[in-house]
Amino acid sequence: MIKKRLKGFSLIEIIVVISISSIILSSLFYLFSNINILNKFTTAKTEKSIEFAYFYHLIRNDLSNSVPGIINNENSIYLKDQNNLVINRLILNNKNPNIKNLIKIKWHNENGKIFRTQYSFANISERNRKLIIDINEQVSFKMEKINEQRFSNVEDVITPSVISIEIGKNKIKTLTFKVGNS
Amino acid sequence: MNNKIQNGFTIIEVIVSITFFSILASSIYLISSFLIASNKIVSEDYISELFYRSYMERYKLKDNYKSKFEDSLYTFSNKKIFKIEVSKTPNSNILLIRLNPKNEPERNFTTYMSKF
Numbered sequence: 001m002i003k004k005r006l007k008g009f010s011l012i013e014i015i016v017v018i019s020i021s022s023i024i025l026s027s028l029f030y031l032f033s034n035i036n037i038l039n040k041f042t043t044a045k046t047e048k049s050i051e052f053a054y055f056y057h058l059i060r061n062d063l064s065n066s067v068p069g070i071i072n073n074e075n076s077i078y079l080k081d082q083n084n085l086v087i088n089r090l091i092l093n094n095k096n097p098n099i100k101n102l103i104k105i106k107w108h109n110e111n112g113k114i115f116r117t118q119y120s121f122a123n124i125s126e127r128n129r130k131l132i133i134d135i136n137e138q139v140s141f142k143m144e145k146i147n148e149q150r151f152s153n154v155e156d157v158i159t160p161s162v163i164s165i166e167i168g169k170n171k172i173k174t175l176t177f178k179v180g181n182s
Numbered sequence: 183m184n185n186k187i188q189n190g191f192t193i194i195e196v197i198v199s200i201t202f203f204s205i206l207a208s209s210i211y212l213i214s215s216f217l218i219a220s221n222k223i224v225s226e227d228y229i230s231e232l233f234y235r236s237y238m239e240r241y242k243l244k245d246n247y248k249s250k251f252e253d254s255l256y257t258f259s260n261k262k263i264f265k266i267e268v269s270k271t272p273n274s275n276i277l278l279i280r281l282n283p284k285n286e287p288e289r290n291f292t293t294y295m296s297k298f
Contacts, residue, residue, distance in 0.1 A: 049225035
């Protein structure tokens with residue numbers, strides 16, 4: 001009897017251990033598969049949030065550095081329609097930080113995809129168009145307030161002082177930006 | 183008796199080690215799920231802050247304002263309810279706007295509004 005015990009486990013002992021360990025391992029596998037799903041979901045959401053924050057700060061930066069007035073015979077900041085926003089803004093010169101260049105930026109909405117086109121300062125036909133964010137919802141630019149300062153004698157030249165971006169159709173989410181530093 | 187200890191584990195030893203292992207694994211699961219969830223909360227909080235700040239920017243455009251009221255807005259995750267409080271500052275031409283999200287007492291956002 002003693003010799004038998006010294007050689008190893010009995011069949012019942014092995015069955016009990018295997019059944020307990022299989023129950024524990026399967027529950028752990030279930031838990032960790034859940035965490036993997038949660039991780040994928042959270043990563044996607046966080047990436048979307050980062051993209052959105054980038055878009056917010058980029059357009060905010062463009063609007064706060066915009067220059068009021070008439071540039072190249074057109075209004076410096078204007079809403080062409082609810083899908084197109086044009087901004088002429090100052091940007092730091094890469095070679096000399098004391099010099100600021102004036103550049104034209106066009107924000108364009110195409111079925112929830114928001115593009116930013118940056119035109120070259122020296123050559124307006126040279127441009128760099130980038131997709132900034134795909135919101136996947138209805139997006140529209142809206143003028144909240146008109147700048148009461150007049151920059152042109154032409155009656156229909158309207159410069160906005162506050163601009164909103166409305167996202168969604170039913171549950172509308174609104175982002176609002178002040179134009180310029182005023 | 184000594185031979186028995188040297189040759190292998192008893193069933194109690196195996197069960198105890200499995201229990202320890204499962205406690206350790208489940209604590210790792212809890213910690214990692216908590217970290218993932220907190221990451222999600224941080225990103226959602228930041229996005230909601232952008233919408234709160236936008237709301238305050240729009241509120242400044244109003245001609246008539248209430249000193250204290252409750253309002254709501256939509257973010258990408260859900261509907262957010264918050265309180266707005268407008269108070270005076272030592273400069274009579276400048277007002278302080280304070281936004282407090284409901285059920286989040288530690289978060290509040292402030293901005294100033296000129297009455298000009």
